[in-house]
Amino acid sequence: MYNPKSMKAEEFIDHQEILDSLAYADAHKTDRALIDAILEKARERKGLSHRDASVLLACELEDKNREIDALAEQIKKDFYGNRIVLFAPLYLSNYCVNGCVYCPYHARNKHIARKKLTQDEIRAEVIALQDMGHKRLALEAGEDPVNNPLEYILESIQTIYSIKHKNGAIRRVNVNIAATTVENYRRLKEAGIGTYILFQETYHKESYEKLHPTGPKSNYAYHTEAHDRAMQGGIDDVGLGVLFGLELYRYEFAGLLMHAEHLEAAFGVGPHTISVPRLCPADDIDPGEFDNGISDDIFAKIVACIRIAVPYTGMIVSTRESKKVRERVLHLGISQISGGSRTSVGGYVEEEDPEDNSAQFDLSDRRTLDEVVRWLMEMDYVPSFCTACYREGRTGDRFMSLCKSGQIQNCCLPNALMTLKEYLQDYASPATREVGERIIKANIPDVTNPRARQILIERLEKIAQGERDFRF
Numbered sequence: 367m368y369n370p371k372s373m374k375a376e377e378f379i380d381h382q383e384i385l386d387s388l389a390y391a392d393a394h395k396t397d398r399a400l401i402d403a404i405l406e407k408a409r410e411r412k413g414l415s416h417r418d419a420s421v422l423l424a425c426e427l428e429d430k431n432r433e434i435d436a437l438a439e440q441i442k443k444d445f446y447g448n449r450i451v452l453f454a455p456l457y458l459s460n461y462c463v464n465g466c467v468y469c470p471y472h473a474r475n476k477h478i479a480r481k482k483l484t485q486d487e488i489r490a491e492v493i494a495l496q497d498m499g500h501k502r503l504a505l506e507a508g509e510d511p512v513n514n515p516l517e518y519i520l521e522s523i524q525t526i527y528s529i530k531h532k533n534g535a536i537r538r539v540n541v542n543i544a545a546t547t548v549e550n551y552r553r554l555k556e557a558g559i560g561t562y563i564l565f566q567e568t569y570h571k572e573s574y575e576k577l578h579p580t581g582p583k584s585n586y587a588y589h590t591e592a593h594d595r596a597m598q599g600g601i602d603d604v605g606l607g608v609l610f611g612l613e614l615y616r617y618e619f620a621g622l623l624m625h626a627e628h629l630e631a632a633f634g635v636g637p638h639t640i641s642v643p644r645l646c647p648a649d650d651i652d653p654g655e656f657d658n659g660i661s662d663d664i665f666a667k668i669v670a671c672i673r674i675a676v677p678y679t680g681m682i683v684s685t686r687e688s689k690k691v692r693e694r695v696l697h698l699g700i701s702q703i704s705g706g707s708r709t710s711v712g713g714y715v716e717e718e719d720p721e722d723n724s725a726q727f728d729l730s731d732r733r734t735l736d737e738v739v740r741w742l743m744e745m746d747y748v749p750s751f752c753t754a755c756y757r758e759g760r761t762g763d764r765f766m767s768l769c770k771s772g773q774i775q776n777c778c779l780p781n782a783l784m785t786l787k788e789y790l791q792d793y794a795s796p797a798t799r800e801v802g803e804r805i806i807k808a809n810i811p812d813v814t815n816p817r818a819r820q821i822l823i824e825r826l827e828k829i830a831q832g833e834r835d836f837r838f
């Protein structure tokens with residue numbers, strides 16, 4: 367029985383409720399009056415239920431689809447302005463005991479090179495990332511209690527936070543590791559992690575069990591309830607995601623939004639972020655073997671409908687997607703992207719070796735961070751390296767209430783401009799610096815509070831003189 371407050375996976379992701387929602391969406395996909403009413407509700411910017419959002423996703427009326435895109439763009443502008451937060455993944459280890467059939471790190475893959483970084487190697491990777499200008503990382507590791515125990519992850523986090531190199535420091539470490547216990551989440555929280563991210567891969571239980579035939583991850587309920595345990599362990603920023611291409615996208619979309627509704631109903635705080643990865647090629651993995659691949663058009667529509675359904679939730683797209691696709695979805699609702707990424711273990715230090723098959727997936731966007739930053743600015747976005755909220759203790763419900771009151775806007779733009787200024791001073795190429803200075807100047811007047819604007823101008827000057835790490 368569907369119950370968003372339940373702590374049981376099969377009740378808050380109720381299969382029949384998803385099927386009923388999809389049938390409802392099918393029955394109303396050309397129902398102009400209903401679609402208009404849903405769009406009207408969405409304009410209040412309080413989000414939509416999974417059922418209403420499923421109708422928008424199924425909508426087959428061309429003019430209404432254009433309205434959906436326009437509304438998503440407007441909501442994106444209202445909540446996130448023209449800022450895009452940047453981060454990089456850091457792969458610690460690709461040892462894994464699980465059998466996920468879509469991932470090259472699965473335990474039966476015997477020809478992939480297995481690697482686990484030592485603390486010295488982590489130091490070298492982090493320095494390479496700092497030299498690019500990154501301030502925010504997402505740690506990635508396979509599940510392996512012998513090779514990658516929690517102690518290893520905790521030690522690695524400590525190492526990363528301890529490295530101060532030139533003017534650089536990693537200021538926020540998000541963690542994407544396997545589902546674990548409340549006690550272990552508590553330890554991760556104590557280690558100072560930002561968001562705990564765990565992708566569901568698929569919400570369809572039967573498919574989930576087929577796609578995860580072996581290993582601890584094969585337990586659907588334990589995996590699906592992981593974010594609840596993370597919350598119980600004190601981590602109040604959690605990230606959701608599905609791997610589009612494994613199951614029918616409309617099913618996943620409804621499941622993802624039901625998961626968000628569950629977090630809100632059970633803990634009073636929705637997900638901090640939603641990621642939208644699509645299945646892509648890798649060693650041992652051919653996306654053509656999966657039947658549910660989605661086109662770029664559908665991918666863009668999913669992004670727009672998520673933006674409308676959960677306006678307060680950040681949305682992340684990775685370098686799995688090409689420059690062209692990223693350009694398209696940035697407008698529709700993406701608020702965070704990775705840049706200059708390597709998806710292999712040790713990839714930031716080692717020269718790229720064509721024989722190396724340790725990457726989790728092939729990159730579609732191989733540009734450097736400098737190129738990504740310049741590209742964003744040439745489209746009038748403000749690249750942001752801001753990590754202020756987490757460091758000011760603005761997480762979980764404190765963060766969400768600031769978001770909902772709109773007050774967060776007073777912090778985001780000045781912080782984006784100050785961290786961009788730091789980036790330009792310390793890491794940018796001359797061409798990027800030139801565009802960046804122009805972008806900063808053009809955006810200062812958009813800080814509407816006169817006192818904040820004055821402080822910003824003073825701090826930008828101080829950054830030019832060599833001071834660092836200001837934040838609102």
Ligand code: SF4
Nearest residue numbers: 462466469471472508
């Ligand atoms: S998806 Fe994660 S758990 Fe599954 S094989 Fe890959 S690294 Fe292991």
Ligand code: SF4
Nearest residue numbers: 752753754755777778
């Ligand atoms: S001020 Fe907070 S919400 Fe805004 S960009 Fe910085 S960390 Fe994100």
